[in-house]
Amino acid sequence: MARLITLTFMPIYQYNCGDCQKRVDVFFRSVSAAASKEAICPQCRGKSLTRVMSTFSRNRSLLQRLDNVDHVHEASRLLGNDPSAFYHWAKQQGKEWDESLGTNWEELAERTLAGEDPAERIDADYTFRYHVEEKKYQLEKEANPKAFADSEYEDPYKEYFDRPVQDTSSSSAD
Numbered sequence: 001m002a003r004l005i006t007l008t009f010m011p012i013y014q015y016n017c018g019d020c021q022k023r024v025d026v027f028f029r030s031v032s033a034a035a036s037k038e039a040i041c042p043q044c045r046g047k048s049l050t051r052v053m054s055t056f057s058r059n060r061s062l063l064q065r066l067d068n069v070d071h072v073h074e075a076s077r078l079l080g081n082d083p084s085a086f087y088h089w090a091k092q093q094g095k096e097w098d099e100s101l102g103t104n105w106e107e108l109a110e111r112t113l114a115g116e117d118p119a120e121r122i123d124a125d126y127t128f129r130y131h132v133e134e135k136k137y138q139l140e141k142e143a144n145p146k147a148f149a150d151s152e153y154e155d156p157y158k159e160y161f162d163r164p165v166q167d168t169s170s171s172s173a174d
Contacts, residue, residue, distance in 0.1 A: 014054045015039055019046030062100055063139045069132050075125035086121050087112045093128060101131045 012027050013034060020043050028034035039049045060068075074093075079085035087109045094106025105128075108118050120127060141148045 012054075013039070014052050015041070015049035016052055017041040017044065017046050018048035018050065020044035023052065024049075063136060063143070065100075066132050066136045066139070071125065071129045071132070074128060078125055083112050083117070083121070086124060090124070097128075097131075101135050103128075103131050 012025050014023060014025055016023055020041060022041075022043055024041050024043055026039045026042065026049070028037065038047060039051075040047055041049055074089070077085065077089050090105040090109035090112065094103070094109060097103060098106055108120050111118050112121065
């Protein structure tokens with residue numbers, strides 16, 4: 001014998017209270033109750049509430065997040081050689097990316113705040129972009145190993161990091 005399962009949603013709506021000037025959540029037992037009953041502020045018991053759009057989030061994979069990185073915008077936030085701009089930029093990048101990319105931006109931010117001038121601050125935007133692209137490459141390779149095994153597709157940054165260092169200084173000790 002099959003049982004019919006009914007799902008009941010109990011909505012929570014957000015309101016701005018005109019009396020106490022706070023944003024509050026109001027719970028209703030059903031959607032029809034929310035439509036028929038007047039909302040009352042749980043903070044001040046006021047009745048001048050205006051319903052507002054609730055915030056929501058969407059879970060995205062690491063690869064989707066990396067695809068949405070705007071490198072030009074991130075580079076523009078560095079404001080040239082300003083240590084303060086680097087501190088704020090590196091602090092934010094560290095919070096968002098250090099664990100995922102295996103970077104140490106938060107540590108670099110703290111070192112900058114302490115008065116150090118870490119060498120990593122030079123071309124930080126390029127270094128950040130490299131770490132993002134390298135991680136994307138790794139994730140794509142893990143997700144579709146056959147595509148990478150059957151082709152001669154290589155790391156897009158290999159030529160920049162796997163070439164021998166050439167001495168460009170002119171030695172005129174003849």
